Amino acid sequence: MTAPSHRETAWWQEPVVYQIYPRSFKDSNGDGIGDLPGITEKIPYLARLGVDLIWLSPIYKSPNHDNGYDISDYRAIMPEFGTMDDFDTLLAAAHQAGIKIMMDLVVNHTSDEHEWFIQAKSSKDNPYRDYYIWKDPAGYTERGEPIPPTNWIAAFSPSTWEWEPTTEQFYLHMFSVKQPDLNWENPTVRQEVYDLMRFWLDKGVDGFRMDVINLISKDPAYPDDPAVAAGSKTDSLGMVANGPRVHEFLQEMNREVLSKYPVITVGETPHVDTADGLLYTGFDRGELQTLFQFEHMGLDGNPNPALGKWNDTRFKLVDLKDTLSRWQNDLSGKAWNALYWNNHDQPRAVSRFGNDSPEYRVLSAKMLGTVLHCLQGTPYIYQGEELGMTNVYFENIEDYKDIEIHDAYRKLVGSGLVSHEDMLRYISQSGRDNARTPIQWKAEAHAGFTGGKPWLKLNPRYTEINAEEALADPGSVFYHYQQLIALRRQHPIMVNGTYELLDPKDEQVYAYYRHGTGASEQETLLVIANFTDSTLERTYQEPAGEHTLLTSNYPDDTQNTLRPYEAKVYLYQA
Template sequence: MSDSTIRPFQAPVVYQIYPRSFQDSNGDGIGDLPGITSRLDYLHKLGVEVIWLSPIYESPNDDNGYDISNYRKIMPEFGTMEDFDELLEQAKKRGIRIVMDLVVNHTSDEHEWFIEAKSSRDSQYRDYYVWKDPAGFKDDGTPIPPNNWISAFSPSAWEWEPATEQFYLHLFSTKQPDLNWENPTVREEVYDLMRFWLDKGVAGFRMDVINLISKDQTFPDDPAVAAGSKENSLVMAANGPRVHEFLAEMNQKVLSHYEVLTVGETPCVTAEDGLLYAGFDRGELQMIFQFEHMDVDASPDGFGKWSDTRFDLKDLKRVLAKWQNDLGGRAWNSLYWNNHDQPRAVSRFGNDSPQWRVLSAKMLATTLHFMQGTPYVYQGEELGMTNVYFDSVDRYQDLEIHDTWAKYVESGIIEPEQMLSFISASGRDNARTPMQWSAEENAGFTTGSPWLELNPRYAEINAEEALADKNSVFYFYQRLLQLRRQEPVMITGTFELLDDVAAPSDSEVFAYLRHGVGEQEGQTLLVMANFTDQPLQRSFETYGSERSLLISNYSDDTEETLRPYEAKVYKFRK
């Protein structure tokens, strides 16, 4: 099943910027809005049409901006509203639109709503958040939380507020209290702040953990925690009973009145859930970020994401093919290897050694960009930036890393050296080390002291070097973005995995077809990618009388021999 219509949100590639780590303009060591503006020509050269900005709102930065204290003000470290308006204007001149990060499952505990809410049970803002009486009291008088949920960043998802003698819910940090979406006034507040930014001219929203906004109002215990799990209880809040009602209302009241791009971050979803959130006929979101392919290298020992286990390509193919097939023609995929919460793809799914880094980065890009969906490029991905290893947890800044260290190392469950290996493989700071612009001091990111240590490989991996090398990862990404505008089959074509979809057998090569539909019927793209450092022999059928090599990460073609990390795409015409 397929749909040959190209909708406006489906064509562009989205480039994600983590503002704190992109470009500092004033020497304070923190990236900012003028810094982003100064790099728009670089992004225009790459071919970017949409930028997604991670949060730039006023925040005390407990979770690097995902704890918002004022949705209508700019974080002072990032600049002013005038700086944002200038960024918006200069981006528009280059044909680039700006998508904002909408974080409305929770606020900061320093938001005026929460400050008022915790002041009194009678506050008009009390019902803006989720408050519950204790389940009882221990012998020493310590209040017992309403249920056993574990938050993402602390032992319990409930925090006791002694002044009013109730717990409030926080699925993340204690400084990120969850909003109560059951309250229609809260929903109207959210819709109003969305209109504020859309009326300014932003082009849409990436919605942070948006499928957590509706909770089962009985707040049942998490059976996994009861069985001894130390992992968070987000699954208990995901895909709640009214989430589709809330998103349909958001669309009807706000989004449908603007030309927007919307993508929801949705942990704990299946492809069937994806059809509900992003189905073409659903009137909710245009696409979602799912995490199933991000779990293929999860810990075999029950530590969740914390692992240095190498993924199995068969698992990766099975997951990605399932999402391609199940959503194909009925909903829209988002395609990503990297973001601000994930380790660097070339270290995780490729090979970041000096010999293979460039080839494997190009291979991964080819594999992803030719699937059906909207590709997302995370800052530095177009340079082949890599993971970093720090020899002490004190050199990391991420809240999640330090919470995990306390949970597993300080309790004696995991040895420190082993945990440092896990952090290097899986930690979020891998994505947050500053952008590597040049081989100069601090990689051209800042003239001051960077807020997070740089990856020491910036001397060899940086934008200045990439722009001077016609065979760099940068120019390969540039070519991929150009091809997307030239080859509609990349957008609308159906997907066919050249392996057993349910149980792939080839653990070395990822190969698939894109079949043209509508005006492109009779065209077929054959995508082949060698995920190993060994030469392999693979033969594939001919899918038309005319064949051309559309793109390759090698300068020549050895036909049925796939060299180490080789990726190539043939275009067939009948």
């Protein structure tokens, strides 16, 4: 990849990305499930917003045990979403509108219904056997039951090991039992992955978001997880994160595939710090261009490690500033970060980091957008974020569809660690289905998402929060996001300026400078955001030169007085 300096910007650093979770975006045929023609229908809406690139969550053929992240055929479209012709139509429509398409590459694991795994489990000498990771039992219980090779806990099940009685071995699955991990030590597997990447790139897609890509290399010793042994762990993903050959594998992928196409890449990388970030996305590393890290996503986690993320406490702004600032500073000039508040696996941003009450929802949603889009990195907008969509509360656990939610409910309520009532509250705060309720297009039946019964219940707030209302209101969250995207194009300092945090111990206000470089070195941005519902007074040292108020979520400027959830950006030009 081209190594940009502060004085130039590579093309892949410039886009604003919009993530689409196809199942919940727009249904075109009335079956209650979003589909590819529905996305094509909304390309003009996305063009109006101004985004440069769409990231599609998986659209491949899948039994849908984990909503498409269990793939049974990488070269076929999930029938519920449409056909390959529908995809080609979508790709052409997006490109015509000047919007690129990024696919979701899920190659740490496949579905157990993929032909590779069907063959692999049939016998130990099958040619596909070594496509997956198989181990003998560690022993047998007094009752003759096989003991798993390690004590690892899977993300969606009690153990990462599933017994296969036909061949009398365990296979590894870091997630669901229906998501067996691929064996990246096998060079044939790697070539299979590279071939399927070429298939989509040759069709004209513009890049890949790579699902849990830093888990692909496992420690060949397969040691036990000490945290599980101590009873203080909810999963063992950390045991396989950043494995011994992961950088070798990614450099090979880049060398054989990515470097030969004009692509944009982002890797999902749990359990990383900034030192890891420099390795995965360093400009001179030849691996990935950007990465999703999760440090700021864990700031409101439960202090009891046995409960993992399940919690209803709020984050602390000082911690958030410290985390985001560390990533800003440590990667600056050396690597590139992805910027996000939410995605298909995370709660809604305005409910988590802002205030989703009727009084403050719009203000705080705009404030969050301002803070994020003015940082250095690639901004990601998750579908509905531009409308200020909120978390949801369902009283019946069966109304939730997410495999993670039901697994956590069984583990925590079933064991007596958490009451039913508390767990429903935690799910409303932390569950993935908060992000997956269908997009609220109109204040009519089924929110304009479908003419049938939605696959997942709607958020009942669709009558007040929907795209039709937003597009008719010049003061909506939508138009604020539209302005932020336009400002990023107009002012290179928003892309390549360096970062300086102000008042790191301030528990109420997030303020920072962006210092211009290259052609914009005489410029400075001052970003100020009140994260509270209180009126505050703040004074900051003004940079040299004349200044302009670039954007604000209030119609006027009260200078040093910050109103509830006020966010404003000044541009200083020396």
